[in-house]
Amino acid sequence: MKQLLFALILVSLFSCKEESKIEEAVAQIPVSFKVERFDQVFFGSKPEELPQIKAKYAFFFPAGNPDSVWINKMKDPLLKELYNEVQLKFSNLGKVETDLEKLFAHVQYYFPKFKTPRVITLINEVDMEGKVFYVDTLALVSLDCYLGKNHRFYVDFPEYKKEELEANQIVPNLVSSFCYEKIATPTDRTLLSAMLYYGKELYIKDKLIPEYSDAHKIGYTEMQLKFCQENEYYMWSNLVENKLLFDANPKNEQRFIYPAPFSKFYLEIDNQTPGRVGQWLGWQIVRSYMENNDEVTLEQLMAMDAKTIFDNSKYKPKKQ
Structure with a gap:
């Protein structure tokens, strides 16, 4: 257990150091414009x-x-x-x-x-x-x-x-x-493909506007974001258990991807959920993929198909 914790700390420190180097390089780029x-x-x-x-x-x-x-x-x-x-x-x-x-x-x-x-x-x-x-x-x-x-x-x-x-x-x-039009259009109508399409977009926000909060990147309130973070395991489990990830029913996009008052799991908890939780879950999958495949560039990510990302993401939310 101590060895695992030490390894996680090393990975975290390395990641922070790399991000710091990137931000230092970005700060040196001259930008001239007038609104x-x-x-x-x-x-x-x-x-x-x-x-x-x-x-x-x-x-x-x-x-x-x-x-x-x-x-x-x-x-x-x-x-x-x-x-x-x-x-x-x-x-x-x-x-x-x-x-x-x-x-x-x-x-x-x-x-x-x-x-x-x-x-x-x-x-x-x-x-x-x-x-x-x-x-x-x-x-x-x-x-x-x-x-x-x-x-x-x-x-x-x-x-x-x-x-x-x-x-x-x-x-x-x-x-x-x-x-828009830079991220490859999904080749099928499965829920997972839609989730990862928007997951890519949100991950690119991680890189292009890192100073923004996750809530502002996705357009959630802090309470809505907290709900997703606390219920990630349960939302994901529901999609898996009901075999929705590879289902091509377009109604699933209405339930979990598109703007709505809430997401539709058809459970009592629905009214507490924010809309677009499929986008948020897709974001976590893409984040997991990029953490485990740090040689992949943003342009390569944009062109990548959903199956490749999912199969190599090692995404597995933990039960809180």
């Missing part, structure tokens, strides 16, 4: 200035729409009110900019071919499907989607979605967007 406040440019301008705005930000103005469409938006009292609320919340982007700088340095460390993108903030009429966009050389952030879960504009949103409306979700959401 462009398109929200301020657009709503703070006069209609006669529209041609100059369109020339600089042509991709925000699809062809076929007359200028009257954009001028009406400039004058729309509801959008002006939304704009004013954004300015109150984000008069400056101090912490967000600092976190973006750290993110882009980590991206360049792990993915050298990707350069620092052009970062633009905007107002997107609280379109939850278009909160952020990060592809290649462009990163867009819809600030009106991050005013805080208790903001009056979000009163009609389902409670389980409100955690996504906090400012601390901007950078984690950007990482999710960055991962």
Whole structure:
């Protein structure tokens, strides 16, 4: 027992030393960018200035729409009110900019071919499907989607979605967007494949935004995260015993993967569970795999199939 404990301590110390080396290397990577406040440019301008705005930000103005469409938006009292609320919340982007700088340095460390993108903030009429966009050389952030879960504009949103409306979700959401189409699409519809798809994304957050808490990476409250940690063995056992891991029934994704008020084990405890526990379990499997296969790069992980990861993960949660 003493030998095992000593070995575990050595592994932990080695891991911390390696992480420290990586962070020292990341800190040396020069990152230069300036957040462009398109929200301020657009709503703070006069209609006669529209041609100059369109020339600089042509991709925000699809062809076929007359200028009257954009001028009406400039004058729309509801959008002006939304704009004013954004300015109150984000008069400056101090912490967000600092976190973006750290993110882009980590991206360049792990993915050298990707350069620092052009970062633009905007107002997107609280379109939850278009909160952020990060592809290649462009990163867009819809600030009106991050005013805080208790903001009056979000009163009609389902409670389980409100955690996504906090400012601390901007950078984690950007990482999710960055991962989109980079992580290999599952080759089947099994629950395990879906779990590991999102497990990869969450593991990449471990590496690209290591200073963020696990709760913020996945968009949970601390209480929801604690539930998963304390019930990991029981949740996993339930999936195994009911032979759900290799079941290709798409309803399983609704039960355990997609956003929902709670996960559906069809047990009395369901109301205490957070949604998306399949994503969280997939994260733990990927973490276990990478701990036991530390020569694997993030790009190799992104391309790897679920079976290879699972078979070599040595994942076995302990009963608490």
